[in-house]
Amino acid sequence: MGKKIYIKTFGCQMNEYDSNRIFHLVKKIGFEKTEDQENADCFVLNTCHIRDKAKEKVYHEIGRVKKIYKQKLKPIVIVAGCVAQAENEEMFKREPFIDIVIGPQSYHKINDLLNNYVSKKHREETEFDTVSKFNFFDKIENNSNKVSAFLTIQEGCNKFCNFCVVPFTRGPEYSRSFHKILSEAETLIKNGAKEITFLGQNVNAYSFIENSKEYRLSDLINQLEKCSEIRRIRYTTSHPRDMTEDLIDCYKNNKKLMPFVHLPIQSGSNRILKMMNRKHTVEEYILTYEKLKKINPSIEFSSDFIVSYPGENERDFNETLDLVKKIKFINSYSFIFSP
Ligand code: SF4
Known part of the structure; x- marks a missing residue:
């Protein structure tokens, strides 16, 4: 009987995508996916660092796993994702129940870590190895057979908003090869995908240069539009500064691009945006909104907001309400x- 792996995923769609890739990978060394967290040979927590007390939540979760396995054979416990990247070997000191800590840019090494696992010997992999990670995964088919599939095209961030850990946990912006993304899309379509969501921490900063030609998110959208099997195209998460004209034009020229833009602004006050180091103004955001509404009045917006940012006063807050x-x-x- 094959060994069982259980993965608990926290946070964004990108972590969901990563967890699926981990499943595809460990299958090669005899692990089967299980939904039964009480009888696993390997227990993975794929963590997110974006929300309040993320680290504490992980330790709390490990405490819960410890209780489940108190009278049973201990599974190999792996902490993956952004908390793993931020905390690295510190995690072993605080919680020796953890066996392996693996960052989001190193999880392609998981089979090696599992194959060479030695009980009570902690292993940590938190290098920013994005290039070799994607080179590695480009050779492994994405076996997702969901009607609505995620496809990571970009990772990392160079913007350094003052409240965010992503540039430190996912590393600098990296865009995957245009043709490799399209070939992964073809596999997803072959497996039944009708809707594809392009993913990236700064998805609209996607920029891949090959033979002196730059490929942007708009090129990926235009290319996917041509696939008859695809009914819907989405992307997330975007940054207001990267809402370029070519991307805005996609809403004119593409019928499959959904009339919905998740475009986080965080605050309606320019003073607070500056303090957050957001690198855009409220007026620039409104301009993008107006351009898109002019193209298609049914386009709707969603956003993230942070309230009570240090220094925020009533006037700033009211400006957010006005927005x-x-x-x-x-x-x-x-x-x-x-x-
Ligand atoms: S742009 Fe987004 S991912 Fe990058 S630092 Fe700001 S909030 Fe974080």
């Missing part, structure tokens, strides 16, 4: 600032 009333976001992810 909310103006844009009429159909959805928002709003959080009170936490350091």
Whole structure:
């Protein structure tokens, strides 16, 4: 009987994509996916660092796993994802129950770590090895057979907003090869995908140069539009500064691109945006909104907001409320600032 692996995924769609890739990978060394977290040979927590007390939540979760396996054979416990990247070997000191810590740019090495696993010998892999990770995965078929599939095209961030750990946990911006992405899309379509969501921490910063030609997110959208099997195209998460004209034009020329833009602004106050180091203004955001609404009035917006950012006063907060009333976001992810 094959060994069983259970993966608990926290956070964004990108972690969901990564967890699926981990499943495809460990299958090669005899692991089977299980939904039964109480009887696993390997227990993976694919973590997210974006929300409040992320680290504490992981230790709490490990405590829960410890209880489950108190009277049973201990599984190999792996912490993957952004908390693993941020905390690295510190995790072993605080929680020796953890066996392996593996960062989001190193998880392609998981089979090697599992094959060479020695009980009570902690292993840590948190290098920013994005290029070799994608080179590695480009050779392995994405076996997802979902009607709505995720496809990572870009990772990392160079923008360094003052409240965010992504540039430190996912590393600098990296864009995958245009042709490799299209070939992964073909595999997903062959497996039944009708909707593809392009993923990236700064998905609209996608920029891949080959033979002196730059490929952008708009090129990927235009290319996917031509596939008769595909009904819907989406992308997330985008940054206001990278809403370039070619991307805006996609809403004119593409019928399959959904009329929905998740475009986080975080605050409606220019003073706070500056303090956050967001590198755009409220006016620039509104201009993008107006251009898109002019192309298609049914396009809807959603956003992320941080309230009570250090230094925010009532006037700043009211400016955010004014923006909310103006844009009429159909959805928002709003959080009170936490350091
Ligand atoms: S642009 Fe997004 S991912 Fe990059 S630092 Fe800012 S909030 Fe984080």
